[in-house]
Amino acid sequence: MLLIVFSLLAGAAVGSAIVVVLHRNPVVSTMSLVVTLVATAGLFVMLGSPFLAALQILLYTGAILVLFLFVIMLLNVRRERTAVTHASGMLVGAGVCAVVFAGAVVRLFWAAYSETTVAPLQADSVSLIVVARELFSTYLLPFEMIGLLLLVAVVAASWVAQKGEAVESPKPPAHGDPR
């Protein structure tokens, strides 16, 4: 039963990841990245961290990818007919490199962890209390720094996105649809 669930999730993740990388339309790429991320969230649940799975769905698919979709539709990237790549020789070379790298990494993981077995999940190792206690004691300083980082990122993002408009068009831009 677990094996079937794992196979379904892994197949969905890999298949939609390939679609993300190879599809021309950025909207389709983004939506299949949603499938990959949700499948990975399912794998997080199987690995015993349901908190991270919930965060993954809320943060990634709920916030980040919606931001991507907004930007794609704002910039109208679909118009550009973005083909996959440069010369086909480079494509083949990059593909070969990726496969070789994947093989090497898989070989390393297999050598290191193929005999590793883990104990079945306990109720207290899954519970949120452990995570919360760690987060607010051992990792309190990184937690606060992450808050500062997000504040800086928000300010920087809005400043950068606004500055380009001011530089490009000295005359007041027409409201509504500029292009």
Next chain:
Amino acid sequence: MTIPIVWYLVLAAVLFCIGTFGALTRRSGIAIFLSIELMLNAANLTLVAYSRIHGDSAGQMFVFFALAVAAAEAAVGLGLFISIFRLRHTIDVNRLNQLRW
């Protein structure tokens, strides 16, 4: 039965390499960004698997912080793309070559 833990690591390696391939070959800046998100996600899967192997919640904490950093990175990067698109009317990375030489 439980799934052997190494399968999660292998799956993460495969996802990471798919993401690397995309980041190396795509033209559109948005698509490169999506590939980088894919690589981040694969690394998160590896960290959670390590957390499970060692029975330690440090890996889960790292994934928590990585998610927050990914959110910040996406916000800044997409802001940059909007700014570049307003100036140059393209986000094709082959045509954004001012800084190359």
